[in-house]
Amino acid sequence: MAVFAVISNPAIADVLRDPRVWRGAANEQAAAFEPSGHAALDAALPHRGWTQGALTEILFDADGIGELDLVLPALARLTRQRRHVVLVATPYLPYPPAWCAREVDLGYLHCVETQSDIEALWAAEQCLRSGVCAAVLCWPRQASDRALRRLQVAAESGGALGFVFRGARAAANPSPAATRIQLRAGEGTSARILKCRGAHPPARPVPLRAATMRVG
Amino acid sequence: MLWAALLLPRLGLDALARDASVRDERLQNLALISRDQARPLIVDAMPAVRAAGVHRGQTLAAAQALFPSLKTAPHDPAREQKLRELLAGWAYGYSSQVSLREADAVLIEIGGSIKLFGPWPRLEARWRAELGELGISHRLAVAPTALAALALARTQDGTLVANPATLRQALDALPIAQAGLDALAVEALRGMGLSRLREVRALPRAGLIRRFGAAFADHLDRLCGAAPDPLPLYRPPDRFHARMEFDHEIESSETLRFPLRRLIGDLCAFLTSRDGGVQRLELVLEHDPLQFKGLAPTRLAIGLQSPSRDARSVLDLCVLRLQASPVPAPVRALNVVAAQLPPFVPLARDLFDEPRGAQLDWPQLADRLRSRLGADAVYALAAHDDPRPERAWRKRVSAAAAAPVRRLGPRPSWLLRRPLPLRGEPARILAGPERIESGWWDGGDLRRDYYVIETREGQRAWAFRGIDDEAPWLLHGWFA
Known part of the structure; x- marks a missing residue:
C-alpha cells in the first residue's frame, strides 16, 4: 500500500518519469557520454548523449532524412579534439565541402572501403576494439545478431562510440545494441528511441528536422 | 679507447668448413690453393696437412709430394668476405665501433663494452665460447691502439694491455716482423741488425722518414698511440x-x-x-x-x-x-x-596516458586494415577549391595542410559518385537555383542549375537540371 501511495504522489511521479531514473537493479556505473548536439535528443537519452563504449543503431528507410545530421555535431566535436573517426563502407561519398562546413576536421576523418559485409564488419570491429578511434560508423547491408553483438563487445573494450546504420525493417528484430533510434520522415524528421540501456525509452518521438525549413 | 683485435688465422678454411654441409673426413686433408691456373700455390692448409710440412706459398706440386692424399679447394675471397661480415655483425652486438680495415682481423672497440658486459676476462671467455660455436679459429688481444692489439694478437694470444705505460713495454719487446710494418722496410731493418721494435723506436725519426718514407713513421706513431688512427667503421647492411x-x-x-x-x-x-x-x-x-x-x-x-x-x-x-x-x-x-630499413623513431607516448584496448595507434590500425582490405581501402578526404561538385574533393593518403576552400551554396553531406535520374518530380524546392557553369578550359565543362529539393518521402536531396527548361532532373546528393 505504501508503494502505491508513493507512486500516486504527483511530485514523485514527475521524478520517476525522468528517463534518468531507472528503477531496477542498481547499476550505478556512470557511463561516459558524448553530447549528441541535439538538445531535444540529449534530453530524451538516459546519459544525456551518445554512450561511450556502446553500440548505437540508427534505423532509417530513406536516404537524406537527417541520418547524418544526427551524428555530425558529435563527429565535428570529436575530430576537432584530434580524435580519430572512421567511416566504414559508406553508401555514398562523404562530401568534403559539406563536412567541412559542418566543422568536421577532415584530418581526423578516415574512410574505409570494403568489398563485402564480412569485411565491413571486420573492419568496424577492428577499429572499435583498437581504442584508437573515438567513433566508428558502419553501413553494412546485412548484419546478423551475432555480428552486432561482436561490435557491441568491441565498442565496450575499445571505449568508442559505435554507430551502425541499418534499414528500418530491422526495427522489428531484437538487437544487442545499447541504443536504437528509428528515424521517420514525414512532415520533417523525427527520431523515435526504440531502446536505450539504462532507462525506459520515451514514448514520444523527438523532432529532429522542422518540416519546411529552407536550406541555405 | 681500448681495442680488441680478433685475428682470424684460418679465415679461408673456416669459411669453407662452415659452408660444407657435412663434416667429412676429406676436410682433414684439405688445402686451399690460389686461383692461378698455371702455377697454383698453397694459400692455407688444415693442421694435419701442415704437420706434414706443407706451408703457405708452396707450389701445389711440392705439397702433393709431401702429402699424397691432399685434397684441394680454390681460395674464394668472396666467401671469406662474407664470413668477415658475419663476424662484424656478431661483434656489432658488443660494440658500435667495429672495423674491417685489416684483411685478416676484426677490430672492435671495447672500452665502452666492458662497462656493460663486465671486465675483459669475462668478455673474453664469452667471446671465445661464441666463436668456438661459430667454428672460427681465432686469436684475441687487447691494447689501447688498434694496431698494437693486432700486433699483440699475432705474437701472443690472449694478451691484455690496458694502459699506455704497459703498452710501451709490450711494444718494445715486439719483434719487428709482427708489427704490421711494410715488408720491404722490415727486410731492410733486419739487414741493419734490428729485431725488436724498441731498437727501431730508438732511431732518430728524421732519419727513419728519409729512409722509409712518412707512411712508415706514421704507422709507428699509430701503433704506439702517438698519432690518431681513424678507422673506417662497419655499418650493418641496409637490407x-x-x-x-x-x-x-x-x-x-x-x-x-x-x-x-x-x-x-x-x-x-x-x-x-x-x-x-x-x-x-x-x-x-x-x-x-x-x-x-x-x-x-x-x-x-x-x-x-x-x-x-x-x-x-x-x-x-x-x-x-x-x-x-x-x-x-x-x-x-x-x-x-x-x-x-628506414630509421626508426619510437612513438612518443604520454607517461600518464591511460592504456586503452589493445594499445594500437592510428598508423598501426590503418596498416592492419590495409593488409586485409588492400592498400587503397583506407584513405582520408580533403576539400578542393573547385566550383564543380565532382572535382571539389580529393582522396588523401597522408596528412596535408587543408587548403582554404570558398564557401559556396548549400552542399550535401552525401554525394553520389555519378548523378542518377530523379524518381518523380520534387515535392518542394527548398533552395535554388544555383547555377554552376565552369570548366570549359579542361574538358570537364558543365552547365547546371542546382536545387535543394524535398521528395514526396520527405528526403532532402541535391538535384540539378541542365539549363534548358525541358532537361530532366538528376539527383546528385543527399542532405542526410
Missing part, C-alpha cells in the same frame, strides 16, 4: 633477407605462421641491433620447382604506414596478408626480404 626451407610441403597458411614467426623475430632482432625499422617487406613463398614447373615464387608485399620493429604487430600484418591472398601451390621455402 634483410632470411630464408627458411622446409623438408615437406606446407599447404595451409596457418602452418606457415610458425616459421614466419621465427623469421620475423630474426628481422626484428636485426632491426633492434641496427636501430632501424621496417616499412616495406616482402614474403616470398617458393614452390617445388619440379612439381610446379615455371610457377614463379609467390610474392606478397606488406607495407606499413610508419617504420616499426615490433615483432608482434609485424607478424600480425604478415599473417593477415597471408590469409587474405590465396597461395597457388604448396610452399617449400619461405623468404622474408626487407630492402629498405
